[in-house]
Each structure stands twice: as structure tokens, then as C-alpha cells.
Amino acid sequence: MRRVxxxxxxxxxxxxxxxxxxxxxxxxxxIERSAGRVQVVDTTARVSLATVGGLGDxxxxxxxxxRDGRYAYVFGRDGGLTKVDLLLRRIDRRVIQxxxxxxxxxxxxxxxxxxxxxxxxxxxxxxxxxxxxxxxxRATPGPTGAPSKVVGLxxxxxxxxxxxxxxxxxxxxxxxxxxxxPRVDRHPRVGRxxxxxxxxxxxxxxxxxxxxxxxxxxxxxxxxxxxxxxxxDGYGKGDPALPVYKMPHLRGWAIxxxxxxxxxxxxxxxxxxxxxxxxxxxxxxxxxxxxxxxxRPDGRQVWVNFAFPDNAKVQVIDTExxxxxxxxxxxRAVLHLEFTPRGEAVWISARDDHRVVVYDTxxxxxxxxxxxxxxxxxxxxxxxxxxxx
Amino acid sequence: MRRVxxxxxxxxxxxxxxxxxxxxxxxxxxIERSAGRVQVVDTTARVSLATVGGLGDxxxxxxxxxRDGRYAYVFGRDGGLTKVDLLLRRIDRRVIQxxxxxxxxxxxxxxxxxxxxxxxxxxxxxxxxxxxxxxxxRATPGPTGAPSKVVGLxxxxxxxxxxxxxxxxxxxxxxxxxxxxPRVDRHPRVGRxxxxxxxxxxxxxxxxxxxxxxxxxxxxxxxxxxxxxxxxDGYGKGDPALPVYKMPHLRGWAIxxxxxxxxxxxxxxxxxxxxxxxxxxxxxxxxxxxxxxxxRPDGRQVWVNFAFPDNAKVQVIDTExxxxxxxxxxxRAVLHLEFTPRGEAVWISARDDHRVVVYDTxxxxxxxxxxxxxxxxxxxxxxxxxxxx
Numbered sequence: 075m076r077r078v079x080x081x082x083x084x085x086x087x088x089x090x091x092x093x094x095x096x097x098x099x100x101x102x103x104x105i106e107r108s109a110g111r112v113q114v115v116d117t118t119a120r121v122s123l124a125t126v127g128g129l130g131d132x133x134x135x136x137x138x139x140x141r142d143g144r145y146a147y148v149f150g151r152d153g154g155l156t157k158v159d160l161l162l163r164r165i166d167r168r169v170i171q172x173x174x175x176x177x178x179x180x181x182x183x184x185x186x187x188x189x190x191x192x193x194x195x196x197x198x199x200x201x202x203x204x205x206x207x208x209x210x211x212r213a214t215p216g217p218t219g220a221p222s223k224v225v226g227l228x229x230x231x232x233x234x235x236x237x238x239x240x241x242x243x244x245x246x247x248x249x250x251x252x253x254x255x256p257r258v259d260r261h262p263r264v265g266r267x268x269x270x271x272x273x274x275x276x277x278x279x280x281x282x283x284x285x286x287x288x289x290x291x292x293x294x295x296x297x298x299x300x301x302x303x304x305x306x307d308g309y310g311k312g313d314p315a316l317p318v319y320k321m322p323h324l325r326g327w328a329i330x331x332x333x334x335x336x337x338x339x340x341x342x343x344x345x346x347x348x349x350x351x352x353x354x355x356x357x358x359x360x361x362x363x364x365x366x367x368x369x370r371p372d373g374r375q376v377w378v379n380f381a382f383p384d385n386a387k388v389q390v391i392d393t394e395x396x397x398x399x400x401x402x403x404x405x406r407a408v409l410h411l412e413f414t415p416r417g418e419a420v421w422i423s424a425r426d427d428h429r430v431v432v433y434d435t436x437x438x439x440x441x442x443x444x445x446x447x448x449x450x451x452x453x454x455x456x457x458x459x460x461x462x463x
Numbered sequence: 464m465r466r467v468x469x470x471x472x473x474x475x476x477x478x479x480x481x482x483x484x485x486x487x488x489x490x491x492x493x494i495e496r497s498a499g500r501v502q503v504v505d506t507t508a509r510v511s512l513a514t515v516g517g518l519g520d521x522x523x524x525x526x527x528x529x530r531d532g533r534y535a536y537v538f539g540r541d542g543g544l545t546k547v548d549l550l551l552r553r554i555d556r557r558v559i560q561x562x563x564x565x566x567x568x569x570x571x572x573x574x575x576x577x578x579x580x581x582x583x584x585x586x587x588x589x590x591x592x593x594x595x596x597x598x599x600x601r602a603t604p605g606p607t608g609a610p611s612k613v614v615g616l617x618x619x620x621x622x623x624x625x626x627x628x629x630x631x632x633x634x635x636x637x638x639x640x641x642x643x644x645p646r647v648d649r650h651p652r653v654g655r656x657x658x659x660x661x662x663x664x665x666x667x668x669x670x671x672x673x674x675x676x677x678x679x680x681x682x683x684x685x686x687x688x689x690x691x692x693x694x695x696d697g698y699g700k701g702d703p704a705l706p707v708y709k710m711p712h713l714r715g716w717a718i719x720x721x722x723x724x725x726x727x728x729x730x731x732x733x734x735x736x737x738x739x740x741x742x743x744x745x746x747x748x749x750x751x752x753x754x755x756x757x758x759r760p761d762g763r764q765v766w767v768n769f770a771f772p773d774n775a776k777v778q779v780i781d782t783e784x785x786x787x788x789x790x791x792x793x794x795r796a797v798l799h800l801e802f803t804p805r806g807e808a809v810w811i812s813a814r815d816d817h818r819v820v821v822y823d824t825x826x827x828x829x830x831x832x833x834x835x836x837x838x839x840x841x842x843x844x845x846x847x848x849x850x851x852x
Binding site for chain 1: 482484485486487488489490506507528529530531532533534549550551571572573618620621622665666667685719720721739760761762763783804805806807808825844845847848849850
């Protein structure tokens with residue numbers, strides 16, 4: 075009998091080897107860019123729960139979440155699309171869906187994943203559950219005749235995706251409500267080489283940065299029939315005060331309290347733009363060329379990181395005074411930063427110091443640090459509930 | 464051997480009788496107000512997962528969520544505070560913390576629950592994990608000498624709570640960062656009988672409605688030292704065009720795209736207010752006296768329900784034209800409505816038809832209905848990530 079009891083107990087334990095129940099609202103992932111891994115992190119306990127490997131080339135990676143917060147969809151540079159189960163801490167599914175890709179998005183209702191691809195240039199739509207390919211949209215050719223690289227893909231209300239075509243100078247609005255037969259609204263001649271784009275938090279405006287000329291392209295998603303407008307004519311490389319090491323990520327914009335905060339190009343400045351008029355209303359001098367400019371959720375602060383050689387610093391701008399309130403040094407090669415959903419803390423990756431540092435945003439004091447192998451992007455599950463993420 | 468295998472299998476199954484793993488980001492609760500129960504619902508599948516009873520008097524009930532989205536804290540009219548586990552679908556903990564209470568809040572970091580009480584009048588702070596009482600703040604007495612009823616409690620950035628004292632005409636800003644020894648900043652003489660309050664989505668402004676006079680009290684939480692101001696002087700019962708059956712919930716305000724949409728008092732109108740100036744900029748004529756005025760997350764629509772005798776209707780206002788775009792009849796006695804996080808659907812309770820109806824917000828068509836016993840409030844877990852909820 076004792077042997078039977080032992081067998082029974084062992085089987086019970088083995089069958090219940092799943093992790094204990096937990097919520098998903100306070101989870102996130104940290105990209106370990108060199109090792110092709112992600113860490114699953116808990117922002118309440120401020121610890122790493124697990125490391126999941128086998129995600130390929132994550133030298134450029136981005137993440138969106140399933141609407142239940144359980145799965146992270148990781149887009150890798152090599153065209154890998156990996157669905158990671160945060161509760162089981164393992165890969166659920168993985169496909170190599172292109173030769174070269176820099177990211178993707180999830181639809182408003184959570185049913186469709188879209189990937190933006192460089193090679194072949196285009197957009198692919200996948201079932202969010204199974205990663206089955208639903209549609210393969212080849213991009214308009216660029217000057218070489220090859221399909222254009224696609225950039226700046228984001229979801230928008232009404233089951234749509236919006237993206238820019240770098241080589242073909244177009245913006246696409248894709249109606250994916252019937253994902254096997256998506257409808258594409260093409261907006262041609264938006265400006266030279268749109269290189270990134272974002273959807274504003276209210277889901278109304280799509281803004282694309284232009285690599286080939288100054289200014290930005292603006293599309294009103296409530297009235298796409300009105301076409302693409304040009305805003306901020308002076309924004310760009312037109313005045314090369316400083317060499318431009320890298321064009322800033324538009325996802326590096328902060329939109330808060332009626333203003334947009336964006337990295338100046340080739341200048342050590344953050345621009346402040348009124349989002350009712352899209353006119354510049356101020357500038358903040360900062361410590362280097364800004365890369366990411368991210369608002370604390372309540373909009374009281376905007377945090378900025380910088381391109382090499384100033385990439386060991388982070389600055390905190392007070393949005394009321396429009397001045398830098400503090401300079402912080404979290405570590406070497408700060409690549410990204412992410413606020414907890416209600417904004418009490420911010421997590422910052424320091425790639426060359428192999429750590430992620432957590433700051434209290436009220437006291438600006440460090441409250442935790444986690445070891446990580448060449449950490450880059452940090453993405454929390456609260457993004458599941460936000461338009462354009 | 465066969466009997467051993469059967470024993471082993473049975474034990475394994477029994478030991479793993481916990482519900483399967485799932486995310487919490489797409490869950491919610493529906494209050495069944497007469498039966499003292501809540502339904503746990505899944506907004507992806509659009510089904511009810513379980514019913515949890517034993518929550519006492521839920522004739523007036525409100526809910527906040529733990530930051531991981533796993534637990535719903537339900538505040539009941541009888542002073543009950545119940546922590547409901549959405550994954551195990553059962554009560555985790557429950558206390559009777561007052562004689563009469565209408566709600567509460569959770570702190571920015573998720574560690575502290577605050578309850579606003581009528582009897583005894585005051586605010587109590589609890590540990591969010593254990594529901595241990597941490598602090599008991601007795602309210603300033605009103606004219607009768609009894610501690611004032613506390614209303615309009617919400618969380619604010621910086622680990623604070625803000626509340627109004629109905630009988631004492633005060634607004635309190637409570638620093639709960641040391642929850643066993645909270646510090647209270649009292650703002651006296653804010654206006655006659657503040658009866659409800661809200662914190663704007665950016666966490667900056669606290670607005671309290673006044674029952675005893677026209678106008679609203681406004682406090683800048685970035686500069687509480689500047690004191691309480693009065694806005695919208697004409698807002699109130701001063702012009703009794705219609706009998707006022709109930710004062711509108713301030714939580715029934717919509718703040719979107721630089722405008723606040725609020726129920727007029729005693730009029731069949733929704734007011735539109737510019738949140739930069741706090742001046743009225745328009746009105747929308749609607750089908751009855753509005754109770755809740757709630758914006759779709761992207762701000763393109765505002766949905767309105769009404770007091771008796773117009774409480775079988777819901778209207779959809781297009782925020783661009785500032786006109787009613789559609790009138791819907793979900794059922795009798797519509798008490799509340801809640802949008803899914805990215806806004807593709809809205810859930811509406813129809814108490815007297817014992818159902819919750821789900822609408823697609825793009826097509827305005829009904830897409831699902833769930834049976835519910837006298838349903839009232841509907842609350843989704845995405846609130847866990849939002850300031851003031």
C-alpha cells in the first residue's frame with residue numbers, strides 16, 4: 075500500500091507541475107538582444123520569473139500582447155514571430171514569417187496579428203491564436219522595383235492597421251475586419267521615405283516621420299478621405315547642426331496633456347508640440363540626441379534616453395515647467411524604458427551593464443535592479459489594453 | 464496494476480481540480496444587485512464563467528482591481544468589502560468594515576485599499592493582500608456633530624487618495640504612502656455638500672459636484688497649495704426645469720480629446736466642457752436625464768444612459784458633430800455600461816430584463832447577450848491599469 079500511495083502522490087505532483095495561478099496584469103518581458111531570449115518579469119515583486127530562449131535574432135525586437143495578457147508576440151529581426159506563454163514560461167508557437175522584419179501589431183479585438191516586413195516588403199496577417207497565415211499583402215514597389223519595406227505599423231480603431239511604405243512613399247490603411255480578405259486604402263506621395271509611424275493614444279491620428287525630407291505626414295483616421303497633410307515643416311535634417319546617428323523612433327514620442335514631446339533630429343533637444351494645432355510651442359535642451367521620449371502615465375514627467383555617446387544618461391523633464399528636473403545614470407547603453415501602468419515606477423535597460431534598473435518616479439530613487447543579458451526592449455502587459463500598442 | 468493505474472489517474476485529476484491557466488486581462492465582473500452575487504465574465508468569449516455569492520447588500524456596489532488583475536475588491540452598501548478571486552471564482556477574503564458605505568479605491572502601487580464610509584463617517588485603509596485594517600480616519604463632523612459621510616474617493620498619483628466630505632463641505636487629500644500613519648491635507652469650505660468626485664484620467668484634477676449649490680469644486684493635485692476653485696457656476700439645480708430624481712454620478716463623466724462630457728442636472732442634456740479652460744462649449748439634447756456619460760476609449764463616441772422613466776434607452780453621441788448618432792434600446796432599466804479596453808465592444812446592463820447586452824461599437828449592432836439576475840454595475844480588469852479607477 076505504501077508503494078501505491080507513493081505512486082499516487084508522485085503522479086499527483088507531476089500532473090500538477092504547472093506554475094501556481096496568478097494574474098497577468100503585472101507581468102512583462104525584457105528582451106535579451108544578444109542571446110535571443112526574453113525574461114518574463116513581475117512588476118509587483120520586481121523580479122524575473124523565468125527566461126525563455128530560442129527566439130532567434132532579437133537585435134531589433136518588438137512585442138505586442140494578447141488581449142487577455144497571457145501571451146507576448148515577439149517580432150524578431152530575422153522575421154521570427156514567437157508567441158510566448160507568460161504563465162507557462164515557454165514558447166507556445168513560433169513561425170519564421172519573413173526574411174527581415176522590424177515589428178508588428180495586434181488588432182483592436184485581439185484576433186489578428188500583423189507583421190511589417192522588409193523582405194519581402196509587405197504586411198502579413200496571422201490568426202492570433204494559431205499563427206496561421208491569413209493574408210499576405212505585397213507592398214507597392216519602390217524605385218528598384220522590389221516591394222517596398224514596410225514600417226510604422228500600428229493598430230487603429232475599427233479593426234484597422236496603418237503602416238508606411240519606406241521606398242514607395244505611401245501610407246496604407248488596412249481594414250482587417252475580414253482578415254483573409256483585407257482591404258487596403260493606399261495614400262500615395264505622402265513625402266520622401268516615411269521611416270516610422272505612430273497612432274496617437276486616442277486612435278485618431280497617424281503620424282509618419284520622413285527620412286528624405288523635413289516635416290511629418292499626418293493622416294486623420296476619422297477622415298482618411300481628406301488625405302495626408304504635412305505638419306512641422308521644420309522638423310528634420312534640414313539644419314544639420316549635429317551628425318544624425320540614427321533617426322529617432324516615432325514610438326519614442328510622448329503624447330500627454332494636449333502636447334506631444336518628440337526628439338529633435340540632429341539637435342540635443344526635445345520639441346513640444348500642441349496636438350490641437352500641431353504647431354511647435356517650445357523646446358527643451360537635453361544632454362544628447364534623444365531616442366525615446368516617454369511620458370509617465372499621468373503626464374507630469376517625460377523621461378528621455380539618448381543616442382551614443384550620451385547613452386549612459388536619462389533625463390526627467392517636468393512638463394509643467396518644460397525643463398529638465400533631474401539627470402539620472404542608470405548604467406551604460408540605456409536602450410529603452412517602460413512605466414508601470416499607473417506610473418509609480420519606471421524600468422530602464424542598461425545593455426552594457428547587463429541590468430534593468432527600476433526607479434520610483436516620485437522620489438527618482440532606484441528601488442530595484444535585475445540582472446539581464448544585454449537587455450534592450452521592455453514591454454508590460456498593460457499594453458494589451460491600449461490602442462496603438 | 465490496473466487498479467493502481469486507476470487510483471493514480473484519479474488522484475492526479477483530483478489534485479489538479481483547479482481551473483485551467485488563463486490570463487486575467489479580459490475578465491470582468493457583473494454585479495447582481497438583488498442576490499448579493501457577482502458574475503465573473505470573459506470579454507473575449509463573451510460568456511459568464513462563474514457566479515460568486517455571499518457578497519451581502521450590493522444594492523449599491525463598486526469595484527476596483529488588484530494590479531495583477533486577479534482580484535476584484537467589491538464594496539457593498541452594507542459596509543462589506545469582499546476580495547474576489549477571479550481565477551478560483553470564489554471569495555478570497557471578506558470583512559464588514561462599516562455600517563454603510565458606497566465605495567472605495569486602490570492605491571497607485573496596488574498595496575492599499577481605501578473605503579469611503581457613511582457610517583461611521585470616514586475613510587479606512589486596508590492592506591490589499593490581507594484586508595488587515597491599517598488606518599481608521601474619522602471624518603470631520605457635520606452640522607449634527609456626527610462624522611461627515613465620505614464620498615467621491617479616488618486614487619491619485621504619488622500614493623494619494625482624494626475624497627469629499629458631504630456634511631462637512633471639505634475635500635481631503637490623503638497621503639497613504641505610509642498607510643499605517645496616513646497624512647491628511649484638509650481643504651475646508653469647498654462648497655455646499657460635495658456629493659461625488661472624480662480624478663481626471665491624467666491624475667491631475669479632482670472635481671467634486673455640489674448638492675447644495677450650483678457649480679463644481681476643482682482642485683489641482685499638482686498644486687493643492689493653490690486651494691479649491693469653483694468652475695461651471697451655472698451647473699446645478701439652480702434652474703429646476705425638470706424635477707431632479709437623482710444627482711448624476713461624477714463617475715458618469717466622460718473625459719476625452721480635451722473635452723469633458725457631463726450630465727446636466729434637471730435637464731435632458733449633456734454638457735460639453737473644454738478641459739483647458741473648464742468652460743462650457745456646447746450642449747447635446749438627449750432623450751432623458753443622463754446618469755452615466757461614458758466615452759469609448761478612443762473618444763469618438765460618448766454613450767449615455769438615463770434616469771427613470773427613460774431608462775430603457777441608451778444614446779450614442781458622435782463627438783465630432785456633437786450630436787446624437789443613434790438611439791438604442793438594450794432592455795429595461797439600463798443601469799450601467801462598460802467598454803472593452805480598446806473599445807471595440809460595450810457591455811450594457813438591463814436590470815429589469817435580467818440580461819447584459821453586448822454591442823459592437825463600430826456597427827452599433829448587438830453581438831451577444833448574457834443572462835444575469837438584476838444586473839447593475841459592470842467592471843473590467845483593465846481598470847487595474849488606470850489612474851482614478
